[in-house]
Amino acid sequence: MNRRPAIPGITPDDDPATPFWRGLIVLRIVTLVFALVSIWLYRGHFNVEWAAWVVAGVMTVWTGVLTFFYLSPPGRRPQLVIADLVLNTVLMLLSVPIVGPSPMQSGAQTITTLWSSGAPVGGAIYGGRYWGLLFGGITAVANILPRGYFNIYLAEDTVLLIGVSFVVGVASEATRNSAARVRQALRTEAATAERERLARSIHDGVLQVLARVRKRGLEVGGEAAEIAELAGEQEIALRSLIASGPLESTMDGDTDLRQWVQLLATPTISVAAPATPVLVPQVTAGELSAAAREALSNVDRHAGSAARAWVLLEDLGAEVVLSIRDDGVGIPDGRLAIAEAEGHLGVSQSIRGRIADLGGTVELTTAPGEGTEWEMHVPTGGAA
Incomplete structure (x- = not known):
């Protein structure tokens, strides 16, 4: 039975970055739980408490939607990744009316808390380092605007958001490039093996016949010698063909x-x-x-x-x-x-x-x- 060569951790037709997507799903779920617990513990202190629970519901539903689509390669579309960033940014900016201007200026968390880190990571996985930089930068700005100030702690958050997104983007690019090289090497190996098999068959059959035609034609002479010369030319051309490497x-x-x-x-x-x-x-x-x-x-x-x-x-x-x-x-x-x-x-x-x-x-x-x-x-x- 023939088996298709596989790359460890992924199937031949899968996205090489699938492990990253699965890790992102886990991150979204864990940070969602953290956000829901934070909203529960801070209940009664919100400026608009019912809106906080609406945001909690939106985050829960959206996490479920992302989990469903990110589990398979066809669902990992750029429109979904961009929509995730837009929704994440909107929810973060809603922290001012929901949490309250004064608490936000005093250092309170945004309503999304750590859940907001998922969008830039998703962008980095999908588009690589430059998407990671862009998504991380937008999320960092959305983290600063509701507070109205910038200090060393927000600077740390900004560096982490952008830096982590960039590193994840580099890693996803490297994974895809490595997988492409492995697949190319496997295709070349398969082509070389098939070429060697055909070369053995040609050597044992066609080349020997051409060599015999050339030898006998030269012995007979006359018009047979012309046929022998043509057979000799084809023998040389065929030997050159099977001796050359595959077209990589x-x-x-x-x-x-x-x-x-x-x-x-x-x-x-x-x-x-x-x-x-x-x-x-x-x-x-x-x-x-x-x-x-x-x-x-x-x-x-x-x-x-x-x-x-x-x-x-x-x-x-x-x-x-x-x-x-x-x-x-x-x-x-x-x-x-x-x-x-x-x-x-x-x-x-x-x-x-x-x-x-x-x-x-x-x-x-x-x-x-x-x-x-x-x-x-x-x-x-x-x-x-």
């Missing part, structure tokens, strides 16, 4: 363009690429390699039987340049326009169209008897 991508969806370009190499096509990774979006790599294959296909069909091709990949930072040059017969003047008029859209669509969709440009240099060179410039940011 980063957490941001970028991939190393060198891996895609190196697959173009054959006995008649030489490929040169930088020594360091050339990271571009997956769609850019796919479309650029497809355009290159179309250009090389034209070399095979039109450049002459003895033509060779060279592929050069350059990373210029803001853009990548893929050059494809051959030593074939070249393209006569007006031939591309005639081909397009006849409905042959390989150059206009498969090459120029693809690169244009990526926000890039194509330069063609050719002349009869002097070969052909395609130079494709594509921004590293992907499609325009």
